[in-house]
Amino acid sequence: MKNLRKQIKDNKDIFDDQEPMEGHFERFEALLDKQEKEKRKPIKRMQLMGIISIAASIVVLMVVAIQFYSPQHIPNDLPVIENTMEVSDEFRATNDFYNRQMQEQIADIMCKLANTDSENQALLNRDLQKIIDGNAAFVNDMANADDEEMAIHYLVKHYKANIQALENINEKLGKYTKC
Structure with missing residues (x-):
């Protein structure tokens, strides 16, 4: 080789x-x-x-x-006036209208809340629960009020304040997450 x-x-x-x-x-x-x-x-x-x-x-x-890490379930059962209460159709319609708006805001917040950290979830869950509980108590008080016109007036003011608070929460969450 x-x-x-x-x-x-x-x-x-x-x-x-x-x-x-x-x-x-x-x-x-x-x-x-x-x-x-x-x-x-x-x-x-x-x-x-x-x-x-x-x-x-x-x-x-x-x-x-x-x-x-999903947020704890917050009941979306906002106050619906029971049929046993004697309230006018106007009060019932007003309550239903604003009730739906609150439910939409809460549903959107819950969607966004699922994408945040657990500390924010816990804080916001407590805040939302307070808003829901306070709203239920206020609606029941207004349904039992003697002056129906005043009750509707304060019901609208109360719902608008709650919806504004929910919109603020939703807007702040929207900066970080989109649903």
Whole structure:
């Protein structure tokens, strides 16, 4: 073998003057392209599998986070005047109108609240519960009031103040999260 190498080295001029066969460069290029494509296929598969596994991990983390860190359920059952109370249709309609607006605000807040940290969730849950409880007590007091016109007037003022407070909370949460 050493003699063969020595002979090739000594007679290099003989080997270098010959041209490759016709189409050699095209076949060589095709062979290189084929080898390059075969190397890229596993990489693409690995990249795709990596992306899929990352996406699956994110989904699992989101499910776990929502399960453990979602805000405690706040009852959205805002006061609805019982049928046993003697109130006018105007009082009932006014209460229902503003009641719906409060429920919409609370639903939007709860959606955004699910995306905040647990400390904010606890604080806002307590604040929302106070608003809901205070509203229920106020509506019941107004439903039992003697002067219906004044009761409706104060009911509207009370609801507007509560809705404004809820809108402020919702707006502040909206700066950080969109639902």
